[in-house]
Amino acid sequence: MRIRIVDAFTDRPFTGNPAGVLLLDPSPSSPSFPDDAWLQNVALEVNHAETAFAHRLPKGGEADWALRWFTPVTEVAMCGHATLATAHVLHTTGAHEGPVRFATLSGVLVATPHEDGSITLDFPTAPLTPVEIPDNVAEALGAQPLTAFDTGPNIGDLVIEVADEKTVRGLAPDHKALARYSTRGIIATARAEDPSQGYDFVSRCFFPNVGIDEDPVTGSAHTALAPYWSERLGRPDLTGLQASTRSGLVRTQLRGARTLLTGRAVTVIEGELLA
Numbered sequence: 575m576r577i578r579i580v581d582a583f584t585d586r587p588f589t590g591n592p593a594g595v596l597l598l599d600p601s602p603s604s605p606s607f608p609d610d611a612w613l614q615n616v617a618l619e620v621n622h623a624e625t626a627f628a629h630r631l632p633k634g635g636e637a638d639w640a641l642r643w644f645t646p647v648t649e650v651a652m653c654g655h656a657t658l659a660t661a662h663v664l665h666t667t668g669a670h671e672g673p674v675r676f677a678t679l680s681g682v683l684v685a686t687p688h689e690d691g692s693i694t695l696d697f698p699t700a701p702l703t704p705v706e707i708p709d710n711v712a713e714a715l716g717a718q719p720l721t722a723f724d725t726g727p728n729i730g731d732l733v734i735e736v737a738d739e740k741t742v743r744g745l746a747p748d749h750k751a752l753a754r755y756s757t758r759g760i761i762a763t764a765r766a767e768d769p770s771q772g773y774d775f776v777s778r779c780f781f782p783n784v785g786i787d788e789d790p791v792t793g794s795a796h797t798a799l800a801p802y803w804s805e806r807l808g809r810p811d812l813t814g815l816q817a818s819t820r821s822g823l824v825r826t827q828l829r830g831a832r833t834l835l836t837g838r839a840v841t842v843i844e845g846e847l848l849a
Contacts (some may be wrong), residue, residue, distance in 0.1 A: 575847045576596075577594060577620075578594070578659075578841050578844045579594055579595075579622070579842050579843035580662055580663060580839050581842055582656070582658040582791065582822070582839045583658065583791040583822035583824055584791070584820075584839070585691070585840060586840065587840055588820070588842070589821055590791050590839070591655040591790040591822060592622045592790075593623070593624050593626055593656035594616070594620035594622055594625030594626065595656070596626070596628070596847065597663065597667075597669060598627055598628065599629035599630055607629065613627055613644055614647075614649070616849075618646045620646075623655070623789050623790065624655065624656040625656070626641060626642070626643050626653070626656035626657065626660045627642050628642075628660050628664075628676070631677065637682050638674050639675070639676055641657065641660060641677065641678050642678070642679070643657075643678075651678075651680055651728060651729075652680045652797075653793070653794060654695060654793010654794045655793050657683060658685065658835075658837055658839050660676070660685075661685035661693050662693060662839035673686040683696060684696040691838055692837060693839065694835065695793060695834065697793070697794070697832065697833050697834075697835060698797065698832060699801055699828065699832060699833045700726055700728060700729055701725070701726040702798060702801055703723060705722050705723060705724050705732070707722045707734075708722070711734070711752075711755055715745065715762060716747050717736045717737070717741050718736070718737070721735045722734050723802065730758040731756050731758050731759055731760065731761050732755050732759075733763060733799070734760055735764060736762055736763070736764050738764050738767060739776045739817075742763065742776045743776070743778075745762055745778055749780060749787045749788075752780055752782055757783060758781050758783055758784055759779065759780045759784070761778075761792075761795045761799065762778050762779075762780070763777040763778075764776055765803075766815070772813060772815075773815035773823060774803060774812040775807075775812065777792075777817070778816065779792040789818070790820040793824060796814055796824045796835055797835070800814075800826035800828045801833070810827060810828040811825075811826070812826050813825050813826070825837065
């Protein structure tokens, strides 16, 4: 079985967010996933933020491929960068042409390729609910929050705006302490200091509850960041920079209940899974 490592939300190797991708079944003869324990062990072996597993579905249904995502320690309900990586593999290998519909724990998600090589993901917009800034979260994060919003059960994060881009870039949080404040983790964000650099807002994502101290580039987080910053900046179409060490850009288009996420991907490793 072929296994690939794909860097997502970037067009350069060794940047963006790496994801493992396994296409489990190239034919509709066995439309099911292997045992969950095996899937989890493969994800632990790959040891990236997420590993995506996909198999082809019979023709005529509401989706073309079934898709699941695992971190090294657990399955997650939504993952943007590994979905982008999977769509990239499907299109670059010729396994699928045109828009691909994925059946996932978050419903049917569509990935549409473009002639310039980018791919647009159609994801549900995260509902944002203002909440009181939790006690002691400033100490855990390492910066004073300005606002806090719950993102709902689908992604399970707490969005926290801090003073400025410099603050976001300089965060050195206590990851163990952050784990108490949400289901998955914390999205720290601020307005871009200089929009002429090609992005409108910055973020960093810390997910200790799913085994990821810092996620390099998080597509799902941008389903919350898009409505948050679109309201403040007065524009539905924005670009976010996730300012991790690897870094990556996510173009967002807010479309009411749906958020479109556009980015690129590049395959950096391809090999054979023997286990």
